[in-house]
Amino acid sequence: MPKEDMISNMAGSCLMGRARLLTRVLTGIYDDELRPFGLKATQLNLLVVVAQLGPVRRIEIGRMIHLDPSTLTRNLQVMLNNGWIEEVADDEDGRGLPLQATRPGMTLLEKVSPAWECAQGKAGRLLGADGAALLRKLSSGLFGTAPGRV
């Protein structure tokens, strides 16, 4: 294959590049809506997961949404500092404590809910109905999947 075709191919069809581009745009939409509330899209994402899974260990969050433990240590530290989540005392396992949303964290969730809805609406219109449905389907197959399986 000529060099130019190889480059055009990599530039025009790389699924990773496309996914990253799409993610940057989508994240920007949510960040814009959430800015008045002082949290970022990624933080809301994490807060929601912690709120839903109740007392939950870091490793489990990582398995759920495919995040490296080291990333979680740091991202969750920010949220601990903000008082949105807290460590739960009662635990059988000495390797770190489970996390749960605090009352202020839950209140914040309710407060930002309309802004999230708005961003979600914009994202849905950008993706189109079939796009949104497919994105949902695709990623639902990844939820809770151990890394490295293809």
Added chain:
Amino acid sequence: MPKEDMISNMAGSCLMGRARLLTRVLTGIYDDELRPFGLKATQLNLLVVVAQLGPVRRIEIGRMIHLDPSTLTRNLQVMLNNGWIEEVADDEDGRGLPLQATRPGMTLLEKVSPAWECAQGKAGRLLGADGAALLRKLSSGLFGTAPGRV
């Protein structure tokens, strides 16, 4: 809406969260394949864009793939340090110089091409034919789009 439903809704249907999850998984696939060559998925992505667009200004790259100029300054600096790209002297505009791929950069592109093909294959199988097609369609609508348009 009860609090639990609100949380389930945000956790289970957030398009941004899904897109980020998917992107993490996909990026991991490409990173694994590219690791022996000493470059990361994001760097290959950028190298390909510079190689294709020829002498090109940072701002134009940013418009193409929706990347903040400040992000580009730093990401491109790494690639300049590695000698994969270079600044082009002849320019009418004194605000920074256009960039192009160097010969070593082009050689690297050819060398990693099979690894990229392999990762692309894995990504395609993970997404399925319709998923890959849709991801392509979705993001092609974003190429070259000015930020903030929804």
Added chain:
DNA sequence: GCCATGTTATTGCATATGCAATGACTATGC
């Protein structure tokens, strides 16, 4: 109990990402 093995969390390192502010240059109006 002790050791080998496995699991969980953290830390050092490097990069990716975006906002706000700034500097440097260009283009436009007069």
Added chain:
DNA sequence: GCATAGTCATTGCATATGCAATAACATGGC
């Protein structure tokens, strides 16, 4: 030709992300 407005790039700041190495704990076999 100069002042104003606009464009391009960089820097400071904060966060997001993952790998390799390590620390801390758990578990199973003996």
